[in-house]
Amino acid sequence: AAGVIQSPRHLIKEKRETATLKCYPIPRHDTVYWYQQGPGQDPQFLISFYEKMQSDKGSIPDRFSAQQFSDYHSELNMSSLELGDSALYFCASSPRGGNTIYFGEGSWLTVV
Amino acid sequence: RKEVEQDPGPFNVPEGATVAFNCTYSNSASQSFFWYRQDCRKEPKLLMSVYSSGNEDGRFTAQLNRASQYISLLIRDSKLSDSATYLCVATALIFGKGTTLSVSS
Numbered sequence: 001a002a003g004v005i006q007s008p009r010h011l012i013k014e015k016r017e018t019a020t021l022k023c024y025p026i027p028r029h030d031t032v033y034w035y036q037q038g039p040g041q042d043p044q045f046l047i048s049f050y051e052k053m054q055s056d057k058g059s060i061p062d063r064f065s066a067q068q069f070s071d072y073h074s075e076l077n078m079s080s081l082e083l084g085d086s087a088l089y090f091c092a093s094s095p096r097g098g099n100t101i102y103f104g105e106g107s108w109l110t111v112v
Numbered sequence: 113r114k115e116v117e118q119d120p121g122p123f124n125v126p127e128g129a130t131v132a133f134n135c136t137y138s139n140s141a142s143q144s145f146f147w148y149r150q151d152c153r154k155e156p157k158l159l160m161s162v163y164s165s166g167n168e169d170g171r172f173t174a175q176l177n178r179a180s181q182y183i184s185l186l187i188r189d190s191k192l193s194d195s196a197t198y199l200c201v202a203t204a205l206i207f208g209k210g211t212t213l214s215v216s217s
Binding site: 044045056099102104 | 143144146153154155156157199203205206208210
């Protein structure tokens with residue numbers, strides 16, 4: 001079965017640079033979630049989108065922004081990167097009318 | 113205070129043991145609860161949803177106590193392959209810090 005696809009899987013950026021992560025949800029899933037997981041931490045909810053509109057906002061820094069496109073894929077844009085942004089970024093999706101979320105394999109961001 | 117609290121462990125148990133994890137949540141309006149399993153450097157994978165009536169899937173049993181605002185996960189006959197971090201989740205947004213289980217032979 002198709003899963004949530006994230007790209008790139010690994011990314012290395014320098015401080016103050018910009019990074020973009022992409023997420024392709026499971027087909028027919030209309031809700032996308034973004035999480036950040038630092039070393040030894042639990043996943044922290046950043047932001048979610050339902051039908052291309054922001055539905056919930058968590059601890060997403062102002063330097064980050066995200067959107068969901070007409071084909072339901074989503075992008076997380078991170079600017080003015082800081083060392084502390086180094087983490088594993090998960091995208092997850094859930095189906096219409098459902099509340100179970102399914103995670104992608106994550107994108108490893110390293111800021112040097 | 114974190115909205116979802118878990119004992120981080122680690123729980124070190126021998127094969128065949130029964131182990132239970134608890135998780136408390138603070139938002140009484142939370143409607144849906146889940147247990148996820150996360151292996152090191154991998155994505156969380158859904159283990160089971162948690163229903164008020166309790167639910168069982170093989171060696172795993174999950175229960176929800178709304179009055180006391182906690183959920184539990186019971187693993188019977190632990191296998192080496194059960195070694196992982198178990199995350200409890202309230203709605204889709206709030207994760208506990210996870211409980212680490214290590215099963216040894």
